[in-house]
Amino acid sequence: MTTLWLTILTVALANAAIKASGPVLVGGRELPPRANAVISLLAPALLAALVVTETFGEDGALVLDEKALGVGVAAVALLLRAPVLVAVFLAALTAALARAFS
Amino acid sequence: MSGERAAGRERYYAGARAALPFALVTGVVGVSFGVLAGSLGWGSLVAIASSVVICSASAQFAVAAVLGSGGGPFAAIVAAILLNARFGPMGLAVGPYLKGGPLRRALEGQTVLDTSWAMANRGGGRFDREFMIGATAPQVAAWLGGTAAGVLGGDFVGNPERFGLDAIFPAFFLVLLVSELRGGRSAVTVALIAAALALLLVPVAPPGVPVIAACAAALLGLRRTS
Numbered sequence: 001m002t003t004l005w006l007t008i009l010t011v012a013l014a015n016a017a018i019k020a021s022g023p024v025l026v027g028g029r030e031l032p033p034r035a036n037a038v039i040s041l042l043a044p045a046l047l048a049a050l051v052v053t054e055t056f057g058e059d060g061a062l063v064l065d066e067k068a069l070g071v072g073v074a075a076v077a078l079l080l081r082a083p084v085l086v087a088v089f090l091a092a093l094t095a096a097l098a099r100a101f102s
Numbered sequence: 103m104s105g106e107r108a109a110g111r112e113r114y115y116a117g118a119r120a121a122l123p124f125a126l127v128t129g130v131v132g133v134s135f136g137v138l139a140g141s142l143g144w145g146s147l148v149a150i151a152s153s154v155v156i157c158s159a160s161a162q163f164a165v166a167a168v169l170g171s172g173g174g175p176f177a178a179i180v181a182a183i184l185l186n187a188r189f190g191p192m193g194l195a196v197g198p199y200l201k202g203g204p205l206r207r208a209l210e211g212q213t214v215l216d217t218s219w220a221m222a223n224r225g226g227g228r229f230d231r232e233f234m235i236g237a238t239a240p241q242v243a244a245w246l247g248g249t250a251a252g253v254l255g256g257d258f259v260g261n262p263e264r265f266g267l268d269a270i271f272p273a274f275f276l277v278l279l280v281s282e283l284r285g286g287r288s289a290v291t292v293a294l295i296a297a298a299l300a301l302l303l304v305p306v307a308p309p310g311v312p313v314i315a316a317c318a319a320a321l322l323g324l325r326r327t328s
Contacts, residue, residue: 022196043289071276084123
């Protein structure tokens with residue numbers, strides 16, 4: 001039990017330090033325009049990587065399963081401009097139905 | 103001055119309102135984390151405490167996954183740090199828009215979540231500080247409430263995968279990605295490169311590394327201005 005507590009506290013401290021590092025290092029300085037050009041593209045890069053690793057990554061391997069089907073349905077719903085909650089609900093519903101009938 | 107402050111308060115509320123759908127999703131993800139922690143025998147106190155002190159779905163799922171599959175604490179800590187290393191560059195980006203001295207900036211930096219950060223991104227590297235902090239508040243509340251509900255009521259929920267809850271997390275990031283892609287052609291190019299890099303690295307690199315390496319796709323921004 002103590003190991004678990006220590007692991008959780010270490011991760012908590014490391015996470016807080018990571019989140020503090022950027023704002024403390026930058027201070028109130030304006031970043032140069034070239035840095036801003038990179039930063040404005042950081043969000044699409046980060047989010048695209050999170051989507052594919054969360055959808056297809058499973059213990060260090062690429063898998064195509066019911067979860068991917070659910071995310072695919074959510075992607076179609078979003079392209080058809082469905083509201084956020086509808087798209088997310090459809091992802092869960094599709095994955096659940098695919099599992100129930102597979 | 104008071105008008106300025108009222109406008110600032112309005113932006114906190116606007117952020118909180120905009121984050122409500124995400125808070126609902128975060129709550130559901132919190133329930134699945136609570137169920138997972140409960141199934142690993144963490145106990146409700148440890149599970150809820152981990153959500154209070156870490157307060158990060160990706161880091162907590164990483165710790166649970168590594169420990170749950172028989173990995174040691176060191177591996178769990180490294181996995182969580184690698185996954186959350188993305189908050190380094192994200193903090194650099196939002197840094198100029200936070201307020202106060204180093205201590206206050208360090209504290210305000212804790213309010214950076216993937217969702218809040220992306221929603222407060224005003225393009226061209228600008229961020230809305232009040233909107234971001236406002237957006238974080240309901241999501242933190244939902245994360246804590248969801249964890250508690252999951253670990254205390256886990257027996258009623260059973261296996262979260264049966265309800266497709268594992269598809270919610272990526273779908274959630276997809277929602278944010280789609281709104282970023284409406285920002286223009288270079289955003290689409292960068293997203294495609296990042297997705298390809300991440301897919302290539304998943305089988306060969308430890309968890310977390312594919313996401314950080316894929317962030318390098320944003321360096322394409324240097325080319326446009328040179």
